[in-house]
Amino acid sequence: MTVTSSLYMRVATLDDIPAIKALMAESMARLLPHFLDSKQVERSSESMGVDTLLVSDGTYFLVFEGDALAGCGGWSRRRTLYGGNTTAGRDDSPADPKAEPAKIRAMYTHPDFVRRGIGRMLLDASEAAARAEGFSAMEMGSTAPGVPLYEACGYRLVEDLSRPSEDGTIVPILRMRKELA
Template sequence: MSEDMTRLTLRLAKPEDVPALTALMNAAIAELLTPFLPPEGVAASFEVMGLDSQLIADGTYFVVQDGEAIAGCGGWSRRATLFGGDHSAGRDAAMLDPVRDAARVRAMYTHPDHTRKGVGRMILAACEQAAAGEGFSRAEMAATMGGVPLYEACGYEAIEPFTAPTSKGYDVPLVRMGKALTPAPVR
């Protein structure tokens, strides 16, 4: 385990974390998407990305801390929405059936000061373990172009590319990705 990962701690997000999480997400979108999208694409991404507070209410959203600093966040969902924040159009709070549906990995963000430290891997592992513990055998997500390399390295495979249209006239490119989950151990 790297020295960076030994300093990282994982916990569930709380409603009082929302201002800090919003700032982290804004920084991640603004800085980490610039190698993958033109300036108008980064600006449009704010319209389709962000925090879905339902994840915090459901107890499925994690925060990774590096000391006192929030280094990253992300979660999973047993609800139908694949991506987007509270402000995004097309959200669907319908509950998924673990027997036939894939759990959703949602709203994964790493602060630009904490990339390449294992933050994303830590969150993905926690999401996968929790979803498998609730009987899901598969997870899916809508990955940004910046996230695809991490998710591929963690065993996710591309299902289909698609775009999220915005009112700014820019269609944000995303990739639906999926992975089979390891069943939770029987206790």
């Protein structure tokens, strides 16, 4: 468990899935409209959501303030770049730490706890864990709200992965990368 001021972090368990889903829904409903139009917010669930494999792998963290779930996120040693259990194009095979990056995955902050260092806590823990397993780089499929934080933490834009959905709506997904020191 990591403690920073009144915030503390622990590894998520499968019993936490309902609380994670609730936090994700609240975050998407209240924070995405600051960056996306209503159609993009509606379509965001196609590329966002719970990936229970992260929880099973022990690479997904929860940040609390007291009893309140303030944020969640983690990393993966697998090849899937972003998305939940039902996102198309998943590749759950292990990445080779010597040749491939680990992935930052499913970062969400509850709207009542933004700008409190939660994202940085989750990134720091994820990067340290990936580094300990021999990874020398991290990548992510970032949504629009995450870009300012990730850039401030040393990630750079590599590729725009945004694609139109069946109705033509484009939800931005940006592949970002950081070399680990």
